[in-house]
Each structure stands twice: as structure tokens, then as C-alpha cells.
Amino acid sequence: MAFRLNTNLAELPLAILNQLSSCLNQNSSWLKLLDDDRKNAFYSSEDEIEKVSRQSNPAQAIIQRWGNRGQTVQSLIQRLQLYSFDRPQLVLKRKFKALRWAPGVAPIRIKSDDQEIVLKANAIGFPSAQFEWLRDGEPVGPPGNTLRINKCKCETGFEYVCRVWNEVEEGQTFSEYYRVEGKQFRSDLRSEPVDLSSFVQAAHACDHCKAAELEKIREKLGGTTVEDSMEKAPSEQVAAACEKLVAADKVALIISNCSYHHLPALRTPHCDAETLAAALQTLHFKTVTLADLTLPEMHYMLGEYKRLLGNDVYAVLYFAGHGFEVNGQCYLLPVEAPLEAHAPEHSLSMHKVLASLDSCAPALHLILLDVCRKFIPPECVPLFIEEAEKFQRRHRPNRNTVYGYSTSGGVGAYEVKGEINGVFMNALKGHIEEAVPVVEMLRRVFVDIDRDLRVQQVQIPELRTSLTKPRALTDQLVCDGHTSSFDQHNVHWTLMHELPMPVYVRFEEQQLMVTIWFDYCGRFTNKVYVFSSVDQLRAEDGDEGTAEGEEQALAHLAYLHFPSELETSNSRLVTDDQEGVSVCVLLSHLQKSKGPLECQVHLTESQSGKVVATREAALGHVLITRILNSLRRI
Numbered sequence: 254m255a256f257r258l259n260t261n262l263a264e265l266p267l268a269i270l271n272q273l274s275s276c277l278n279q280n281s282s283w284l285k286l287l288d289d290d291r292k293n294a295f296y297s298s299e300d301e302i303e304k305v306s307r308q309s310n311p312a313q314a315i316i317q318r319w320g321n322r323g324q325t326v327q328s329l330i331q332r333l334q335l336y337s338f339d340r341p342q343l344v345l346k347r348k349f350k351a352l353r354w355a356p357g358v359a360p361i362r363i364k365s366d367d368q369e370i371v372l373k374a375n376a377i378g379f380p381s382a383q384f385e386w387l388r389d390g391e392p393v394g395p396p397g398n399t400l401r402i403n404k405c406k407c408e409t410g411f412e413y414v415c416r417v418w419n420e421v422e423e424g425q426t427f428s429e430y431y432r433v434e435g436k437q438f439r440s441d442l443r444s445e446p447v448d449l450s451s452f453v454q455a456a457h458a459c460d461h462c463k464a465a466e467l468e469k470i471r472e473k474l475g476g477t478t479v480e481d482s483m484e485k486a487p488s489e490q491v492a493a494a495c496e497k498l499v500a501a502d503k504v505a506l507i508i509s510n511c512s513y514h515h516l517p518a519l520r521t522p523h524c525d526a527e528t529l530a531a532a533l534q535t536l537h538f539k540t541v542t543l544a545d546l547t548l549p550e551m552h553y554m555l556g557e558y559k560r561l562l563g564n565d566v567y568a569v570l571y572f573a574g575h576g577f578e579v580n581g582q583c584y585l586l587p588v589e590a591p592l593e594a595h596a597p598e599h600s601l602s603m604h605k606v607l608a609s610l611d612s613c614a615p616a617l618h619l620i621l622l623d624v625c626r627k628f629i630p631p632e633c634v635p636l637f638i639e640e641a642e643k644f645q646r647r648h649r650p651n652r653n654t655v656y657g658y659s660t661s662g663g664v665g666a667y668e669v670k671g672e673i674n675g676v677f678m679n680a681l682k683g684h685i686e687e688a689v690p691v692v693e694m695l696r697r698v699f700v701d702i703d704r705d706l707r708v709q710q711v712q713i714p715e716l717r718t719s720l721t722k723p724r725a726l727t728d729q730l731v732c733d734g735h736t737s738s739f740d741q742h743n744v745h746w747t748l749m750h751e752l753p754m755p756v757y758v759r760f761e762e763q764q765l766m767v768t769i770w771f772d773y774c775g776r777f778t779n780k781v782y783v784f785s786s787v788d789q790l791r792a793e794d795g796d797e798g799t800a801e802g803e804e805q806a807l808a809h810l811a812y813l814h815f816p817s818e819l820e821t822s823n824s825r826l827v828t829d830d831q832e833g834v835s836v837c838v839l840l841s842h843l844q845k846s847k848g849p850l851e852c853q854v855h856l857t858e859s860q861s862g863k864v865v866a867t868r869e870a871a872l873g874h875v876l877i878t879r880i881l882n883s884l885r886r887i
Contacts, residue, residue, distance in 0.1 A: 257757050257766075258327035263320025269344060270313060272426055276341040277312035286332050294322040295332060327754065339380040343427045348754075351440035352378035352419050359537040360444050361415060363731050365404070365452050372400045374415040376442055385416045402449070409449035417442040451497050451729065498724050499731040500616065501565035503538040505530070506558040510574030512545050515592045521668045522573035523777075525623060525678035529571055530776040532685045537730045538569065543779045543844065543877070548587040550844055551601050555609070562613035567726065569619045573675070576600075576624030578662045579637040583622050595633040597640040604641045607651055616653055617724040619691055623659040623677045625666050653724075656717040657695045667712050676708050690723035692716070752781070753873040758811075758854050760866050764790045764802065767811040767854050767868075771875060779843040779877045784827065785811040785854070786835040808860070810836055813870075814853040818845040846878045 256265055265273070277283040287302070288295040297305070297315070308314045319329065326345055333342050354360040355375035364371040376382040376398070386393050386400040388411045394400045400415075402408045420439040421431040431438045507530055509522035523544055530542045543554060555570075562568050575586040577595070584600040591599060603622070610618075629637075659666040659677035668675045674682065680701040684694050699714045755770040766788050774780035787809045789802030813836070815821050822839040843850075850872040855864045 256326060257759075258325065258330070258754070259757055259759065260326050261320050262316050262324050262326065262329060265316070265320075265326070270316065272344045273341055274310055274312035274316060276338070276344060277316070278310065281306075281311075282338060282341075283312045283315050285336050286338075294319060294324050294328070330754075337381050343380065343421065343425070343431070346427070346430055347379060349421065349431060349437055350377075350379040351437060352376050352382055352417055352442045354442065359730050361447050363447070363449075363452075363729070365731055367404070369404050370402045370409065370449055370452055372402065372413060372415070372447060374398045374417060374444065376417045378419050378440060380419045380421060382417045382419050382442075387414045387416060388412070390414075404453065406453050409453045413447045413449065415444040417444075452731075497729075498616075498722060499565075499729045500567040501563070501731065502561070503533075503536065503567045503726075503730055504558070504561045505533050505538045505540045505569040505571070506554060507533075507540060507542040507569075507571045508546055508551065508554070508574070509542075509544050509572075510546065510586070510588050513575060513586070513588050513590065516575050516586065516590060516594070519574065519668065521673065521675040521678070522623070524673045525573045525675050526571070526777070527775045528674055528678055528682050529569075529621075529685070532682060533569060533726070534776070535686060536726050538567075538726075540776065541877075542775075542777045544777055544841065545588045546844070547589050548599070548601060551585070551587055554844075555606060559610060559613060562610065562615045562618070564614050564616070566615040567617040567619075567724070567728065568615045569621065569726075571621040571623070573623040573678075576622065576626065577629050578626035579629055579634060580641065581662065582637075582641060583624060583626060583658070584637070585622070585624060595629045597637055602637075602640065611651055614652070616722075617691065617720065617726075617728075618651065618654045619657065619726070620654065621657045621659075621681075623666060623675060625664075626658065626660055626662050627665055628663050652719055653721065654719050655691055655695070656715075657698075658715040658717075659712070661713045661715045664711070664713055667708055669707060676702060676705065676712055677714065680705070685726065688725060688727040690725050692718055692720060692723075694725070753875055756870055756872055758868050758870050759790065760856055760868065761790070763805070763809070763856065763866060765806055765809060765856065766790050767856065767870075769811075769813065769852075769854070769870060769872065774839060780839060780841045781843065781875055782837055783813060783840050784835045784837050785813055787811050787856070807834070808858065809865070810834070810857050810859050812836055812855045812857055813838060814855060815840060816846075816851070819843065840875075843875060843877045846875075848878070849873050850875050850878060 256269060277286075284302070286295060287297050290296055297318070301318075305311045305314045305318070316329075330342055330345055330347050333345075353376065355377050360375060362373045362375060364373070372386070374382075374384055376384075382398070384396060384398045393413075398415075400413070402413075418439065418441045421428060423432065507526045509526035511519045511522045513519070526542050526544070530540045533540050541554070541558075543550075546554065558568075558570065572585050574588075575590070575594075577584055577586075577600075583603045584597075585603070586594055586600050594600060659675070666675065666677060669679075672679060677698075680698045683701065684697045687694055687697070689697075695714075695716050699716065702712060702714055703709060752771045752773070755768055758767040758769065760766065767785055768788060769783065769785050772782040772784065774782055787806045789806045810826075812824060813821075820841040822841075824836050824838050827835045827837045852870050852872060854868045854870050856866045856868075857864050
């Protein structure tokens with residue numbers, strides 16, 4: 254008997270049920286899957302737990318209970334993922350997932366205190382990753398994703414690398430399903446070498462290190478005692494030499510508005526956002542990239558962005574779109590702004606944004622505004638001055654902030670026809686990954702724009718800064734301990750880049766099944782490609798099906814209809830070797846979703862276009878909808 258992701262747990266084939274319950278009975282693992290929330294289907298009272306525990310096969314009994322409450326194979330797999338229970342997921346034939354470094358965070362995170370340095374690898378896949386640490390090519394430390402190193406020069410002078418792999422093992426009941434020709438059942442990763450020399454200062458040395466260092470100093474001083482030389486060294490210079498600028502976290506909010514409802518459409522902001530997100534992710538920034546936001550959506554996302562601006566965080570805020578200048582302050586325009594948008598209620602005031610952030614204390618806050626800063630008609634200015642005074646009265650100076658304006662007050666910002674990036678981003682992308690202080694990095698960008706003959710003397714960028722230390726976007730990410738709230742946000746920001754599992758919709762009468770799956774739209778987190786393909790229902794997993802069933806499947810297409818608040822592109826047909834002919838749509842404005850996504854599936858005859866059946870499908874959380882839902886609960 255076959256089973257699929259939407260199979261009720263109470264209807265599992267007996268052989269699978271026995272294997273699954275055997276896994277969950279080991280060490281009473283089923284107890285860990287229970288939930289304390291009475292509204293959750295995995296909840297059990299103390300009396301129920303005691304009653305189940307007395308049975309000869311408690312795991313089988315609890316699986317039956319979950320099935321009676323409507324739980325499916327998919328919901329159990331999702332529950333098992335929370336606790337990294339691989340074996341039961343393999344029994345349930347969860348799809349193999351090759352390893353990759355966790356999105357939005359550094360492959361190797363580094364924590365440091367006075368005694369030790371802790372390296373932690375961040376790789377995800379299924380089955381779970383196995384880790385081996387290498388020191389100058391030789392295995393070191395116990396297996397696991399964490400390596401602890403004494404904080405002294407003896408230990409940190411080596412090159413550390415993490416080797417990661419996952420594999421479906423041989424000789425198990427589920428092995429034959431995975432380990433067949435044409436299926437991937439193993440993957441490998443290897444991190445870039447980690448250089449720890451910058452974490453060691455003079456105070457972090459064992460006796461051997463100190464003796465070796467003293468000998469080097471004596472040689473350099475030509476007989477002068479170490480004590481004499483230290484007395485001559487200014488304490489400020491010693492402190493400066495010892496200080497290493499690092500980031501406790503790196504976050505970025507990137508907004509690009511192109512498709513204006515009433516104002517002229519722009520060509521390059523979405524490409525500019527993609528370019529910046531790619532560069533920042535290379536520098537280990539967690540990025541959220543959003544396209545075409547309304548004013549309430551801009552306010553909301555800035556509020557969520559503010560949550561991440563804790564101590565020692567490096568943050569980047571970027572906006573590309575329409576804007577203007579009033580009395581030395583920028584105003585950003587949302588996509589619904591009217592043609593005559595010269596009123597405070599139609600724009601996002603940077604006065605207001607900065608006032609809302611003055612309680613935050615990031616170590617570096619880089620604000621990049623790629624907008625025109627042309628002046629508005631004089632008769633409109635008094636309204637903006639009155640509005641700005643509300644914020645100026647209570648606004649404190651924003652420390653550690655760098656403002657990079659693509660152009661100066663009264664001047665436009667330009668796109669060059671035929672190029673994928675605007676003038677500002679075209680220059681910025683050549684320097685953003687350079688290991689120089691951010692102020693120097695922007696200075697180089699401005700020099701490039703000044704040398705561009707197409708905009709020379711027309712677009713003149715501007716820099717403002719309150720940064721007190723030479724911080725760079727390339728500074729190392731060192732994740733020392735934070736509050737549980739900070740860690741929770743960090744997890745949700747990472748989860749937002751995870752796509753959901755495929756969804757299967759059965760059409761029993763037609764003996765067909767529709768598979769719905771997802772793919773990224775570049776690096777945007779409020780856009781996603783959604784694919785749907787039609788296949789024949791099979792008698793059991795691995796069954797080749799029939800020629801008639803295959804012909805029946807090829808004669809149909811599945812079209813998806815989403816709620817009206819989401820924007821859906823025109824459907825297009827995509828052909829590939831694995832899925833055959835699929836229907837693909839680009840789904841935009843995911844931030845407008847009120848919760849998990851749902852859609853209607855219209856099974857349609859390919860030739861006539863006639864809809865032969867319709868089903869409702871629950872797709873779950875997709876990218877931005879996951880974090881919006883999570884953050885509302887925090």
C-alpha cells in the first residue's frame with residue numbers, strides 16, 4: 254500500500270508503522286514530540302501519557318492518536334525536524350537534501366571569551382550533517398559541529414577547516430529506497446580556512462607562548478629589556494594595537510521600489526537590490542530584500558528591522574526608488590504614492606526613521622539612499638517643516654551612523670539605458686567587498702562616480718558620518734552570547750530563507766496528482782516562483798505507473814489561483830527532464846499574506862483549456878510570511 258505526505262498517520266501501511274514505532278520507542282523518543290499547548294494536535298495530558306506508556310507499543314498508540322486528530326505524514330516529518338530525528342524521517346521517505354551552508358549566516362560562527370574560542374559550523378540538509386574538524390589538515394577535537402580551542406598563540410596559529418557530509422547509511426530497512434542509481438544519497442562540504450590570529454592579544458598566552466614572545470622582543474630590541482620597552486610605549490598605542498573591530502551580528506534591510514502606480518516606473522532598483530544583497534551575503538550579512546512596498550509595509554518592516562539593531566551589530570539599510578529633498582532631509586516614496594506626492598502623508602520621512610532608531614546602539618549603521626533629492630515646490634515646504642519639527646524636538650543624534658547618498662540635495666539620481674544597475678550601484682558593487690573602513694569605501698565609490706563622464710557634474714554623491722571607529726563591512730563576525738530574544742530573532746531571520754516542502758494534491762476521480770513546489774526569485778524574500786506539474790497516481794512508491802496513466806497526465810495542466818492581494822504573473826510552461834511540463838508563476842507581494850499561503854488548484858485539459866476539477870491547497874509559510882507570522886508572536 255502506498256503512502257504520501259498527505260497520508261493520515263492512522264492509515265500508514267503496517268510495515269511502515271512498525272518501523273516508525275520501533276524508532277520512536279527507542280529511548281521513549283515519542284515523548285519529546287509531545288507539545289505543551291492544548292491547542293496543538295501533538296498535545297497529550299499527563300493522564301493520556303501515562304495510559305499510552307503502559308501499552309506494549311506506546312509509540313504505535315500515540316501515532317494512532319495523532320492520526321485520529323488529522324495529522325499526516327508531512328506534519329509528523331515537520332515535527333521530527335524540530336528535534337533532528339533522522340531515522341524516523343528516513344522511514345517516512347523524506348526526500349534527501351544535499352548539504353548547504355545555512356543561509357544568511359556565516360558558515361563558521363566564532364565565539365570568543367577570555368579563556369577559549371568556539372567555532373560552530375552551520376550546515377543544513379537531510380539526513381543531518383556529520384562534522385569533522387581539521388587543524389592544518391589533521392583531525393582535531395571530538396566529532397560535532399562545535400570545536401573549542403584554547404585562547405593562546407599555540408592553538409590559534411593553525412589553519413582550521415570543517416569537513417561536513419551527510420549520507421543515507423547502508424543495511425537499513427529504508428536504505429534500498431535511497432541508495433539506488435540515479436538518486437543522490439551523499440553530499441559533502443568543506444569550509445574555507447578560519448584564521449584565528451586576530452583573536453589573540455598579548456594577555457592570551459600560555460607560558461610557552463609568553464616565553465617565545467619575550468625571546469622575539471629581546472632579539473628586536475638588541476638587548477634592551479622588555480620592561481624598559483613597555484615603559485616607553487604609550488598606553489593609547491598599546492590599546493589601539495590590541496583592539497580588533499568585530500561584529501556581533503550583521504543584518505541588512507534592502508527595499509527596492511520599481512512598479513509605481515502613479516509615478517514613472519523605474520528600471521534598475523530591483524537589480525540594484527539583488528546586487529547589494531549578493532555582496533552583503535558574501536560578507537556574512539543576513540539580508541531581507543523586499544520589492545515594491547506600500548507606505549504601511551515600509552513602516553512595518555522598519556519596525557522589525559529595528560528589533561535587530563542590538564549592541565555591536567553591523568547593520569545596512571538600503572532604499573532604491575523615487576524620493577525628494579525638503580529642508581536637508583530625504584523623503585522616500587512608496588509604490589502607491591500619488592503623482593503629486595508632495596505631502597508628508599504620502600512619503601516616508603527619514604526624520605521619522607532616524608528618530609525611531611535613536612534608542613538603538615549598533616556598532617555600525619550604514620544607510621544608503623539611492624533616490625533623487627530634487628527640491629519640491631516652495632509652496633509645499635511649510636507642511637514638511639511642521640512635520641519634521643515633531644521628530645527633531647525629541648530626536649537624539651544617531652551614533653556610529655554613516656549616510657551614503659547617491660546624489661546631493663537638489664540633484665537627481667540616474668539610470669543609464671542598457672545597464673542593469675543604476676549609476677550609484679554600478680560604482681558601489683566594485684568596492685563594497687573591499688577590506689577598508691566603510692567611509693573610505695564610500696569615498697572610492699564617489700571618486701568612480703565623479704570620473705563617470707555620463708553623469709559627471711550631474712550626479713554628485715554625498716557622505717555624512719558620526720562613526721567614531723574605522724569599521725568595515727568586512728570586519729569579522731564574532732557571535733558571543735546574546736539574550737534569548739536576540740537568538741530567537743536570529744533563528745526566525747534564517748528560517749525566512751527556507752522554502753517549504755512540496756505539496757501534493759490528489760485528484761482521485763481522474764487518477765492524477767498535482768505536485769506544487771517552489772524556487773527562489775533571486776534573493777528577494779517577498780517573491781517566489783511557484784511550479785505545478787501533473788502526474789499519475791501510483792499504486793505504490795517506486796511503481797513505474799502505466800502508459801495510459803502517463804498519457805492521461807500529459808493531457809492535463811495544473812493552474813494555481815492565489816488570493817487577490819498577492820500579485821501573480823502570467824503563467825508560463827516550463828519543460829525539464831525530471832518534472833516534464835510544469836506551469837510556473839511568479840508570486841509577488843508575499844508580505845500581504847495574512848498567514849500561511851493557500852491557493853486553488855484547477856486541473857485543466859491541455860488542449861481545450863477546460864477545467865475538469867478544482868481543489869483547495871494549503872501551501873504553508875513561504876519566505877517572508879514565515880517571519881511575519883513568527884515576529885507577531887514574539
